Amino acid sequence: MPAKSKAQQxxxxxxxxxxxxxxxxxxxxxxxxxxxxxxxxxELEEFASTKHEGKPEHVAKR
Structure with a gap:
C-alpha cells in the first residue's frame, strides 16, 4: 500500500x-x-519507499 502524502511517508x-x-x-x-x-x-518499508513526486504534503482526514 503506497503512502498517500509526503507527511505519511x-x-x-x-x-x-x-x-x-x-x-x-x-x-x-x-x-x-x-x-x-x-x-x-x-508495511512500513512499503509506505516509506513510496515515490513522493506528485504527492500532496498532507491529505485531509475523512
Missing part, C-alpha cells in the same frame, strides 16, 4: 527507523508513534 520512515533501532522510540510522536505500534516492518 515521512511518518512511516521515522517509525521504520525506530523499529530498526536507528533512533529511540521515545523520539516518535503522533502518526509515526501510531504506525510503529500497529504496522509490520514490511
Amino acid at each position: 515521512k511518518a512511516a520512515g521515522m517509525a521504520l527507523a525506530a523499529e530498526r533501532g536507528e533512533i529511540p522510540r521515545s523520539d516518535l510522536k503522533g502518526a509515526s508513534k501510531a504506525m510503529e505500534g500497529s504496522m509490520t516492518e514490511k
